[in-house]
Amino acid sequence: ETPRGTSAMYSYEDCKATADWLLAQTSVRPVVGIVCGSGMGGLADMLKDQVAFNYKDIPNFPQSTVHGHAGRLVFGTLKGRPCVCMQGRFHLYEGYAIQKITLPMRIFSLLGVETVILTNAAGGLNQDFKVGDIMIMKDHINMPGFAGNNPLAGANDDRFGVRFPCMSDAYDRELQQLAVDVGQELGYGDFLREGVYCVLGGPSFETIAECRMLHKLGADAVGMSTAHEVIAARHCGMRVFALSLITNKAVMDYDSEEKANHEEVLETGQHRAIQLEKLVSTMVTRMEYNNTNA
Numbered sequence: 001e002t003p004r005g006t007s008a009m010y011s012y013e014d015c016k017a018t019a020d021w022l023l024a025q026t027s028v029r030p031v032v033g034i035v036c037g038s039g040m041g042g043l044a045d046m047l048k049d050q051v052a053f054n055y056k057d058i059p060n061f062p063q064s065t066v067h068g069h070a071g072r073l074v075f076g077t078l079k080g081r082p083c084v085c086m087q088g089r090f091h092l093y094e095g096y097a098i099q100k101i102t103l104p105m106r107i108f109s110l111l112g113v114e115t116v117i118l119t120n121a122a123g124g125l126n127q128d129f130k131v132g133d134i135m136i137m138k139d140h141i142n143m144p145g146f147a148g149n150n151p152l153a154g155a156n157d158d159r160f161g162v163r164f165p166c167m168s169d170a171y172d173r174e175l176q177q178l179a180v181d182v183g184q185e186l187g188y189g190d191f192l193r194e195g196v197y198c199v200l201g202g203p204s205f206e207t208i209a210e211c212r213m214l215h216k217l218g219a220d221a222v223g224m225s226t227a228h229e230v231i232a233a234r235h236c237g238m239r240v241f242a243l244s245l246i247t248n249k250a251v252m253d254y255d256s257e258e259k260a261n262h263e264e265v266l267e268t269g270q271h272r273a274i275q276l277e278k279l280v281s282t283m284v285t286r287m288e289y290n291n292t293n294a
């Protein structure tokens with residue numbers, strides 16, 4: 001019997017069945033996979049000639065339960081490049097096992113995706129960051145992983161990847177440089193940053209003491225997603241680029257009147273929607289591809 005809450009929860013065959021089901025319904029053969037962060041679902045609207053599926057109709061797929069995550073998988077082309085976009089992701093605090101949260105990464109890989117672009121909304125711990133800044137993720141701190149909550153826990157299937165994957169090269173350096181170059185060209189230099197993202201389980205936002213601690217530990221931004229997906233994506237050999245939209249400043253001071261809230265997170269997403277779309281779409285057109293579909 002398949003143990004629950006382990007990477008064997010969805011077998012290779014389960015993932016393949018879902019990928020094959022999707023490939024049978026669309027002629028798009030995606031080389032890029034995009035994950036939309038909270039309030040950033042507009043990224044999916046950039047795709048042309050869309051074929052979209054509600055998560056509830058996709059075999060084995062979890063459902064989106066969070067406001068700002070539509071729950072649709074959208075296939076289409078971005079400036080001619082075949083792409084697939086998750087309009088809505090899954091989080092630990094929704095109650096899903098971590099292997100469910102990261103299942104779409106394995107499906108992306110089986111669809112032929114080479115590069116994953118992940119976006120998220122995050123609180124700014126770095127005191128130089130402002131609301132609306134876009135942080136290129138150069139690394140992560142996987143807090144749930146410290147306690148054993150890693151998407152790769154459980155039996156390893158070598159068809160996905162190795163038992164002990166390296167993470168020191170998780171965030172592709174060339175893609176980070178491409179983001180810097182494209183950001184400069186687009187005139188985004190004033191709000192483009194780079195830094196380290198720390199994932200926590202959520203759904204409660206951080207206490208002041210927690211924010212201070214995370215900052216001291218070297219985190220520039222804090223959120224409740226992405227790092228798990230990055231681990232699963234790297235395990236199966238996809239290239240990864242990720243960015244955080246700083247939607248709020250983490251509260252670090254007992255005198256502060258500020259209170260983190262999801263409404264502010266979604267609003268900031270709306271404000272930066274156009275720039276995020278331009279940055280991502282320009283990067284997609286400039287990337288190198290192995291697959292001839294691109």
Ligand SMILES: O=P(O)(O)O[C@H]1O[C@H](CO)[C@@H](O)[C@H]1O
Nearest residue numbers: 037038120121224225262265
């Ligand atoms: O990481 P994404 O999905 O962008 O969402 C972020 O925003 C929500 C909190 O407002 C949390 O889910 C946090 O992880």
Ligand SMILES: Nc1nc2[nH]cnc2c(=O)[nH]1
Nearest residue numbers: 121122123222223224265
């Ligand atoms: N954990 C966490 N997630 C966020 N997502 C958006 N803002 C925040 C934040 O301040 N903390």
